[in-house]
Amino acid sequence: MVKHSQYSAFTLALLFLGGLVLLFILAPLLNITFNTSLSSITETIEDHEVGQSIWLTLWTSMVATLVLGLGSIPLAYVLAHRNFRLKRLVQGIIDLPVVIPHSAAGIAILGVISRDSWLGQAAESAGLEFVGHPAGIMVAMAFVSVPYLINAARDGFAQVPDRIEKAALNLGASPARVFFRISTPLAWRSIVSGLILMFARGMSEFGAVVIIAYHPMITPVLIYERFGAFGLEYARPVSVIFIAVCLSFFILLRMLVKEPKRHA
Amino acid sequence: MLNIQNIHTRLDSFELDIAELSIDKGEYFVLAGPSGSGKTILLELIAGIYKTRPPGKILLDGKDITHHKMQDRKVGMVFQDNTLFPHLSVLKNIEFAFKHKNQERAKIVERLAGQFRLHDLLARDPKTLSGGEIQRVVLARTLASNPDILLLDEPLSAIDTSQKDQLKILLRQLNRQGQTIIHVTHDFEEAYTLATKMGIMHQGKIVSTGSPQSIYQNPKNNFVARFCGYKNYFEAQTADNKKLCIGKNICLELRGDIAPNSNCKLLIDERKIEFIAQTAKSQQINTFDGIVEDAYNALPGIEYRIDIGIQVIVWENSGTISRPKYHPKDRVQIHFPDDSLRIIMG
Numbered sequence: 001m002v003k004h005s006q007y008s009a010f011t012l013a014l015l016f017l018g019g020l021v022l023l024f025i026l027a028p029l030l031n032i033t034f035n036t037s038l039s040s041i042t043e044t045i046e047d048h049e050v051g052q053s054i055w056l057t058l059w060t061s062m063v064a065t066l067v068l069g070l071g072s073i074p075l076a077y078v079l080a081h082r083n084f085r086l087k088r089l090v091q092g093i094i095d096l097p098v099v100i101p102h103s104a105a106g107i108a109i110l111g112v113i114s115r116d117s118w119l120g121q122a123a124e125s126a127g128l129e130f131v132g133h134p135a136g137i138m139v140a141m142a143f144v145s146v147p148y149l150i151n152a153a154r155d156g157f158a159q160v161p162d163r164i165e166k167a168a169l170n171l172g173a174s175p176a177r178v179f180f181r182i183s184t185p186l187a188w189r190s191i192v193s194g195l196i197l198m199f200a201r202g203m204s205e206f207g208a209v210v211i212i213a214y215h216p217m218i219t220p221v222l223i224y225e226r227f228g229a230f231g232l233e234y235a236r237p238v239s240v241i242f243i244a245v246c247l248s249f250f251i252l253l254r255m256l257v258k259e260p261k262r263h264a
Numbered sequence: 265m266l267n268i269q270n271i272h273t274r275l276d277s278f279e280l281d282i283a284e285l286s287i288d289k290g291e292y293f294v295l296a297g298p299s300g301s302g303k304t305i306l307l308e309l310i311a312g313i314y315k316t317r318p319p320g321k322i323l324l325d326g327k328d329i330t331h332h333k334m335q336d337r338k339v340g341m342v343f344q345d346n347t348l349f350p351h352l353s354v355l356k357n358i359e360f361a362f363k364h365k366n367q368e369r370a371k372i373v374e375r376l377a378g379q380f381r382l383h384d385l386l387a388r389d390p391k392t393l394s395g396g397e398i399q400r401v402v403l404a405r406t407l408a409s410n411p412d413i414l415l416l417d418e419p420l421s422a423i424d425t426s427q428k429d430q431l432k433i434l435l436r437q438l439n440r441q442g443q444t445i446i447h448v449t450h451d452f453e454e455a456y457t458l459a460t461k462m463g464i465m466h467q468g469k470i471v472s473t474g475s476p477q478s479i480y481q482n483p484k485n486n487f488v489a490r491f492c493g494y495k496n497y498f499e500a501q502t503a504d505n506k507k508l509c510i511g512k513n514i515c516l517e518l519r520g521d522i523a524p525n526s527n528c529k530l531l532i533d534e535r536k537i538e539f540i541a542q543t544a545k546s547q548q549i550n551t552f553d554g555i556v557e558d559a560y561n562a563l564p565g566i567e568y569r570i571d572i573g574i575q576v577i578v579w580e581n582s583g584t585i586s587r588p589k590y591h592p593k594d595r596v597q598i599h600f601p602d603d604s605l606r607i608i609m610g
Contacts, residue, residue, distance in 0.1 A: 166313055167347035169334045171361040171409045181360070185351050 029243065044237035050222065054245055057218040060134050061202035064142040065149070065195055072146055073191060074151035076178060081165075094151070097144045106211025109143055111208045113212070136212040141202035148197035156190020157183055189257045194252040203246055265289040265444060266413060267323040271309060271316050280305050280468045287446060287461070292439040294447045294476075296455035296491070297465030303448040304344070306465070307415050310446070311341040324412060340411030341366035342402050344418045345424070354384040354401050361408035376404040380434065396427030403434070407443075415446040420454055432458060451512045452492055456480065464488050478484070482608055489531065495567075495577035496530035496532035500607075503574075508607065517549045519602055522609070529608040534567070534579040536604035539590075540597040550600040570598060 007015075044050050079091065097105060102254045113130040120130060130136035160183050170180045184191070206220035214221060219242045227235035269284040280302045284349040287293045295303045308314050310322060312334035322330045329337050358376065362369045378385050381401040385393065393401065399419055406414060415534050419435075420428045435458060438446050449455050455462055456476045464479065464487075471482045483489035489497035498510045504524045509515040522528070540551060552571035560568075565581040566588045578598055580589065590596055 060283060161345070161347075163343050163345050166334070167341070167343055168349070168360065170311055170313075170339075170341045171405065172335050172363065173360070174335060182349055186349075213472050 003187035004174045032236060032243070033240055036240045037210035039235045040237040041240060044241060047067075049217075049221075050113060050238055052240060053217050053219045053222045056134065056137075056216055057203050057220070057242075058245070058249075060137045060218065061145075061199050062142050064138040064145070064202050067138070068142045068146050069149060069195060070106070072150045072194075073153050073184070074179075076150050076191075076194075077157050077183060079150070079154045080157035080160075081162075082153065088253070094147050096147075098147050102144055102205065102207030103211060104141055105143055109140055109208060110211055113139060130212065132213050132215055134213075137209050137216075137218055140212045141205050142198075144205050145198040145201035146209050148201050149191075149194035151193045152194030153187065154238065157188030159190070189259065192253070192257045196250065196257070199253075200246060200250055203249075265291075265325055266310070267320070267321075268306075268310070269319075269323070270322045271306070271320040272306070273309065273314065273316055273320070273323075275314075276303070278302065278468060280309070282306065282470060282514060285463065285470060285473075287444065289444055290439070290447045291465065292436075292443050292447065292458055292460045293447060294455040294459035294461075295463045295465055295470075296449050296452055298450055298491070301465040302468040303450075303465050304417050307417055307446065307448050308342065310413070311339050311415055312337050313341075338410070338412045339415060340406035340408050340409050341415040342417060342419050343420065346390075346398050346402075346422075346432060347403075348393075348398060350390055352390070353386070354382065354388050354390060354393070357390065357401060358382075358386075358405045358408050361405055372408055375487070379406060379437075380404045394427070395423040396431060399423060399431055403438075406591055407438075413444045413446060416514065417431075418449055420449070420451075445508075464491060466491075472603075483529070483531075489529075494531055495534040495579075498530045498565070498574065499533075500528050500530040502528060509548065510574055514552070516605065518605070520540070522607060526609060528610070531606040531608070532576065532600055533604045533606070534577045536601055537576070537578045538599045538601060539578070540599050548599055550605075552595060552600075553595065553597055556590045556592050556594045556596055558592055568596075570596060572598065601602055 008011060075094075079087070079094075098106075110131070111117065112119055113123070113136060115124060115131065123135075128135055130139060164186070165178050165182060168182045169175070171183070204220060205218075206224065207216055210221050210224070217225065219238065223235050223238050223242065226238055266285075266287040268282055268285040270284075271280060273280045278300075296305065297303050305314065309316050312329075313334060316322065316330060320330065321328060324339070328340075348354075349360065352360065355373070359365075359369065360372055362372075379387060380403060382400060382404055385397060385401065390398070390401070399422075403414075403419075420431060423431065432454075435445065435447070439460070444569045447455075447458060459476045462472075462474065462476050462479050463470045466487050472479055479488065480492050483492050483494065485498065486497050486499070487578050500508045500510045502508045502522050502524050503515065505521045506518050507515055508518065508522065508528065508530065510530065516530075521593075526541070540548075553571040554570040554576070556568055557575070558569040559566060562579060565579055568578045568580065568588070568590060570576050572577055576598065
């Protein structure tokens with residue numbers, strides 16, 4: 001009996017095209033990693049400015065994610081569960097930061113939080129400054145990354161069977177108790193995935209942040225500055241270190257929300 | 265106890281139309297009907313999942329609960345789908361029905377675990393339970409919320425026959441203990457074996473209510489008769505006190521007297537209709553020539569659909585014969601013995 005080949009021409013074509021896309025993503029990352037000397041990396045790790053910049057990037061993105069999460073998760077729940085007039089418009093508004101150029105987003109945000117605006121003045125009188133401060137960096141990061149959290153959480157809530165929530169209400173639970181005890185625990189993987197995406201997207205933001213706060217420098221701005229002032233040789237090690245930090249966080253958080261293996 | 269009035273609700277192209285329905289305390293009311301007849305929607309209106317429009321009213325113990333929120337109605341519902349909370353253990357699922365953690369809660373959980381044989385399941389993950397176990401846990405959880413009425417939406421549809429019988433015993437016990445139950449099913453036999461009172465639903469309306477016996481003995485119309493399992497139900501008119509006709513062409517002679525010139529319903533028991541051998545043309549009364557339209561297996565025999573001017577279903581015990589004796593387009597002669605005929609006047 002002739003054994004048929006495991007791979008048809010179509011499967012091979014799919015594998016080839018898929019492989020090309022993977023190569024497209026991996027090639028620059030591998031190139032930058034292998035073209036950066038270990039000594040320049042160790043030297044850069046010891047650079048105080050780089051360390052401070054990475055720490056600033058991590059904590060501002062984390063705080064922006066957690067603060068926006070407080071409002072975004074309930075909003076995602078509403079979008080998944082309620083039908084209301086202008087719902088499509090609301091969903092369109094949420095996706096706006098993804099489609100507009102981020103430098104333009106930075107200009108737009110600056111118009112709202114600069115010292116000339118009433119919000120900027122009100123914040124200043126309360127002792128809070130945005131422009132050139134971590135608070136401004138957080139606003140810029142949150143603006144461009146919040147759609148990732150809302151959309152992921154909304155999809156997660158939408159996957160919770162309506163009947164299960166109705167059953168909980170039928171048992172006498174209040175809507176708040178159903179939200180906290182049933183809907184959110186059942187949608188947690190999507191919510192955490194959304195938080196990771198938002199955090200990662202916030203960390204990597206450059207365009208909007210550079211308009212609001214060139215200083216203090218988050219790492220993407222620092223990489224740009226080193227490239228502009230000293231050239232590729234000096235920008236590379238910072239980039240490699242930052243990519244490694246981002247990947248470590250990304251892998252760690254992904255492992256936390258990994259689906260358990262299902263046994264048949 | 266539960267009184268439903270003037271419900272006229274439209275959902276997409278479906279319309280639910282209930283003029284009045286009353287269910288007494290302690291009753292086991294089964295709402296039976298085919299899929300899509302509106303049973304589940306009616307149940308969900310009672311539970312508060314859907315809201316009824318004025319002038320519709322739902323009264324529970326005389327109190328108008330039409331506009332009460334679902335969580336304030338004291339109406340416990342067991343949904344057709346599995347609604348166990350998958351992230352909570354069986355015990356946590358049952359405890360969810362309590363607002364406060366106290367000694368009373370522990371006592372009730374213990375009682376329900378005993379009643380529904382759940383002691384071995386309490387620590388289990390709901391995803392590992394069988395269909396029957398799921399229903400027992402859901403029932404216990406719903407009863408833990410101490411509902412005045414228990415609503416059951418097709419509770420036996422997803423479980424195997426042996427577990428079905430056990431669950432029926434539990435449901436009867438619950439009702440005997442005083443629990444008012446409204447149970448929805450598409451299965452007449454299930455309804456008949458559980459109900460103290462029944463309603464038959466068809467196209468958004470309750471077309472017949474009464475005791476299971478009265479509905480079965482006196483089906484109100486063709487739909488109810490078919491739903492009860494009757495194969496041969498006909499609207500008929502008596503011609504004189506010894507004769508009744510179905511339409512113009514099919515007339516039957518009767519031995520007993522009946523009121524002349526009246527409308528009646530005729531049920532012919534398909535199991536008692538006889539085939540007459542073609543070689544011996546019968547001269548008996550109530551014998552008709554017909555053509556076989558279809559022949560198919562119907563446990564534990566074979567069923568024929570025969571056109572004698574009206575369509576009649578005839579069942580034949582096949583015994584050891586596995587193939588039909590007659591085939592489509594065969595000409596046959598059938599006889600309706602006296603004991604195959606049941607006439608319902610009015």
